[in-house]
Amino acid sequence: MTEAAAQQQTEQPLERSSSSVGRLLDLLIQQRRSLAGAMFWIGVVVFFSFIFIGLAAPLIAPYNPQSIFLTPPSQPPTLQHLMGTDDLGRDIFSRVLWGTRSSLEIVAIGSVLALIVGFPVGLFSGYVGGWIDRGLVLVMDSVYAFPGLLLAAIVALFLGKGVFNIGIAITVIYVPTYFRVTRNHTISVREETFVEAARALGANSMTILWSYIAYQVLISIPVVFSLSAADAILTAAGLSFLGLGLERPAPDWGLDLSDAQKFLSSGAWWSSVFPGVMIIIFTVGIAFLGEGLSDIANPLLRKERA
Amino acid sequence: MEDEILQLSDVTVHFPVKMSLAQRLFSQKSVVHAVDRVSFSLRSGEIMGLVGESGCGKTTVGKTSVRLIEPTSGRIFFAGHDITHTRGEQLRRLRKKMQIVFQDPHASLNPAMTIGEAILHPLSIHRLELGSLELGRDTFEQWAVKKVLSTMTEVGLTPAKHLYYKYPGDLSGGQKQRAVIARAIITEPKLLVVDEGVSMLDMSVRAKILQLMLDLKRRHGLTYLFITHDLATAKFICDRIAIMYLGRIVEIGLARKIYADPKHPYTKALLQAIPIPDPDKRHNKVLPRGEVPDAVHPPAGCRFHPRCPAVLATCGWEGRDFVDFLDEHLSDPNRAGDDESILGPIEGWRADGLVATLKANPVNVEKVVERVKAVLAEAPIAMTQAIESVSGRNRTVTVRFRSPDQLLQTNVQDRLVECLLYQ
Ligand SMILES: Nc1ncnc2c1ncn2[C@@H]1O[C@H](COP(=O)(O)OP(=O)(O)O)[C@@H](O)[C@H]1O
Numbered sequence: 001m002t003e004a005a006a007q008q009q010t011e012q013p014l015e016r017s018s019s020s021v022g023r024l025l026d027l028l029i030q031q032r033r034s035l036a037g038a039m040f041w042i043g044v045v046v047f048f049s050f051i052f053i054g055l056a057a058p059l060i061a062p063y064n065p066q067s068i069f070l071t072p073p074s075q076p077p078t079l080q081h082l083m084g085t086d087d088l089g090r091d092i093f094s095r096v097l098w099g100t101r102s103s104l105e106i107v108a109i110g111s112v113l114a115l116i117v118g119f120p121v122g123l124f125s126g127y128v129g130g131w132i133d134r135g136l137v138l139v140m141d142s143v144y145a146f147p148g149l150l151l152a153a154i155v156a157l158f159l160g161k162g163v164f165n166i167g168i169a170i171t172v173i174y175v176p177t178y179f180r181v182t183r184n185h186t187i188s189v190r191e192e193t194f195v196e197a198a199r200a201l202g203a204n205s206m207t208i209l210w211s212y213i214a215y216q217v218l219i220s221i222p223v224v225f226s227l228s229a230a231d232a233i234l235t236a237a238g239l240s241f242l243g244l245g246l247e248r249p250a251p252d253w254g255l256d257l258s259d260a261q262k263f264l265s266s267g268a269w270w271s272s273v274f275p276g277v278m279i280i281i282f283t284v285g286i287a288f289l290g291e292g293l294s295d296i297a298n299p300l301l302r303k304e305r306a
Numbered sequence: 307m308e309d310e311i312l313q314l315s316d317v318t319v320h321f322p323v324k325m326s327l328a329q330r331l332f333s334q335k336s337v338v339h340a341v342d343r344v345s346f347s348l349r350s351g352e353i354m355g356l357v358g359e360s361g362c363g364k365t366t367v368g369k370t371s372v373r374l375i376e377p378t379s380g381r382i383f384f385a386g387h388d389i390t391h392t393r394g395e396q397l398r399r400l401r402k403k404m405q406i407v408f409q410d411p412h413a414s415l416n417p418a419m420t421i422g423e424a425i426l427h428p429l430s431i432h433r434l435e436l437g438s439l440e441l442g443r444d445t446f447e448q449w450a451v452k453k454v455l456s457t458m459t460e461v462g463l464t465p466a467k468h469l470y471y472k473y474p475g476d477l478s479g480g481q482k483q484r485a486v487i488a489r490a491i492i493t494e495p496k497l498l499v500v501d502e503g504v505s506m507l508d509m510s511v512r513a514k515i516l517q518l519m520l521d522l523k524r525r526h527g528l529t530y531l532f533i534t535h536d537l538a539t540a541k542f543i544c545d546r547i548a549i550m551y552l553g554r555i556v557e558i559g560l561a562r563k564i565y566a567d568p569k570h571p572y573t574k575a576l577l578q579a580i581p582i583p584d585p586d587k588r589h590n591k592v593l594p595r596g597e598v599p600d601a602v603h604p605p606a607g608c609r610f611h612p613r614c615p616a617v618l619a620t621c622g623w624e625g626r627d628f629v630d631f632l633d634e635h636l637s638d639p640n641r642a643g644d645d646e647s648i649l650g651p652i653e654g655w656r657a658d659g660l661v662a663t664l665k666a667n668p669v670n671v672e673k674v675v676e677r678v679k680a681v682l683a684e685a686p687i688a689m690t691q692a693i694e695s696v697s698g699r700n701r702t703v704t705v706r707f708r709s710p711d712q713l714l715q716t717n718v719q720d721r722l723v724e725c726l727l728y729q
């Protein structure tokens with residue numbers, strides 16, 4: 001063992017163990033005072049607050065969101081009704097809390113499905129290359145070039161209303177985003193020496209793709225996830241606003257906003273402002289999370305690839 | 307030839323040159339002549355060095371030997387089997403028996419795998435090819451982890467249990483290369499190609515890794531193809547060496563003999579690393595830092611002729627050499643005088659195979675021919691002798707060279723040398 005001990009002395013001392021994910025987490029904690037770090041952590045707080053609100057809506061909402069005539073129509077905020085009531089006398093605070101839940105569901109379904117489709121297809125396309133890759137890129141790019149809301153509206157028209165259908169409509173928009181990021185990252189990782197080394201070891205394509213490439217590419221997914229989720233909330237609200245989203249009387253920000261706008265002129269600002277503010281806070285929060293993460297993770301990604 | 311592990315016979319590897327669409331449409335397909343008709347064989351248990359400057363095709367030979375690259379032509383035999391065009395599952399299984407260690411240990415390791423996982427991976431990849439294992443009471447996984455730990459200890463990655471869970475980023479360069487070596491030998495291969503395996507490591511670590519490779523060779527009966535640009539490293543470890551220049555092996559034989567008495571002018575220059583005495587400045591660079599001519603258009607005849615201090619008239623002089631010489635001449639104001647006004651800007655000259663031509667004003671053609679001849683008096687003697695004619699007809703001045711002699715590998719004192727001096 002003396003030789004080994006001597007070797008440890010001459011070769012550099014050990015640092016503490018860290019994987020890519022571990023290093024990223026370290027960085028995020030270290031840089032919490034930088035702009036990107038602060039954005040990320042604010043986003044995290046917003047995101048988890050909304051998840052909490054969505055999960056706990058039945059417990060924290062003071063009224064049933066669908067109960068009508070709790071008050072005369074359109075009462076301004078009071079202590080009993082923190083955000084006032086709408087034209088049917090429903091409690092807006094309760095509706096806004098419950099609306100968080102449907103937004104979360106739609107975003108979760110949309111993003112997860114988009115990830116489940118976009119990520120493997122992107123990996124495959126980038127890895128095999130050639131005409132298969134070119135064909136897939138063409139298809140995905142044409143979908144990508146289509147205006148998102150319009151595309152979702154068309155899909156929603158076909159599928160009908162409801163949380164799951166809207167989730168699918170949103171999936172269609174974001175599959176190309178996941179695909180593009182995954183494919184481009186795959187192409188760069190594919191050229192890495194450790195991938196060639198894996199081939200030299202005798203790994204087959206599947207093993208190389210999943211054990212060597214997918215791991216690396218996965219690092220870029222959280223960024224896409226949060227950026228597309230932020231966008232997805234807006235799209236979902238937009239669909240509801242257009243009457244293609246959820247069915248009345250379900251509590252939904254977009255739907256409520258759409259119903260409330262005609263009373264704006266009569267001075268009932270509260271019934272539009274509160275759902276609108278929720279949409280903005282949630283969207284901006286997730287976008288912060290994504291932007292912050294991407295600012296901090298990208299140099300790390302670049303360094304790891306260098 | 308039972309104990310021949312690896313045999314390359316006339317192996318040629320050409321790479322397509324990356325071209326834009328316009329270039330692909332309007333120009334001929336051009337290729338990088340990375341490796342050209344290379345032959346050698348490795349006997350079981352020997353260490354063969356492949357030495358040459360960067361870009362001469364060493365890595366390509368290494369990768370082709372373990373079939374990471376399929377050769378353009380020629381044959382590769384591994385333990386007597388022709389593996390030139392083996393592919394798919396068969397090739398994958400073969401890889402258990404031949405491994406390669408790349409130059410950069412950090413880049414060779416998956417940053418997302420711990421050291422232990424990385425070294426274990428070949429075992430699970432080749433699980434079915436490992437044959438019947440003496441598992442005892444262990445499951446395969448337990449057996450594999452034990453094997454990894456003992457291999458880690460063997461290559462000096464200690465304490466193995468501690469390092470098993472480290473990521474590549476946590477290890478020093480030397481430790482990473484030890485891990486890469488452990489990963490390469492864990493399936494008990496016969497052949498190990500080591501491509502610049504120590505050149506990225508600190509001097510202090512280098513000798514230890516080399517010693518490790520020697521120990522492993524003894525214990526596991528390995529055969530090495532040891533690629534390096536560093537002659538000192540090769541001298542330390544190799545039984546035989548092959549000197550490569552621009553895709554060709556120019557001298558191959560016992561390391562001891564070649565180091566004691568190099569025959570090929572390139573080997574001599576490499577070993578002495580002295581300036582090559584040559585009136586032409588371009589040739590005066592110290593090897594091995596001189597420019598290597600590009601591999602897309604390798605020089606005619608002997609590829610070393612533009613830099614060779616012993617060059618003969620028959621070594622491969624061609625139009626390009628004249629244009630290069632003229633360029634050098636014109637860019638030296640002391641020597642050039644008013645030559646440029648007569649011989650024209652160097653861009654006017656075209657080299658095509660054995661001829662160099664200049665489109666000149668018909669009135670001037672005679673004058674240009676005279677001046678070319680005058681300038682040639684300063685050229686290397688061998689080049690001047692190789693010129694068949696300098697002529698002017700109509701509007702064109704032509705400098706024509708004789709065809710070079712055919713180069714052959716010649717047996718010179720127990721080694722093969724490819725040089726006209728010995729033919
Ligand atoms: N994949 C490739 N595509 C195109 N050209 C290549 C490729 N690999 C190597 N080359 C070229 O082949 C020649 C030999 O390269 P290489 O084998 O890496 O040399 P060495 O290892 O001796 O430095 C070089 O001119 C290099 O640019």
Ligand code: SF4
Nearest residue numbers: 608611614621725726
């Ligand atoms: S053949 Fe020999 S003498 Fe001629 S250029 Fe080549 S190395 Fe030099």
Ligand SMILES: [Mg+2]
Nearest residue numbers: 361364365502
């Ligand atoms: Mg190389």
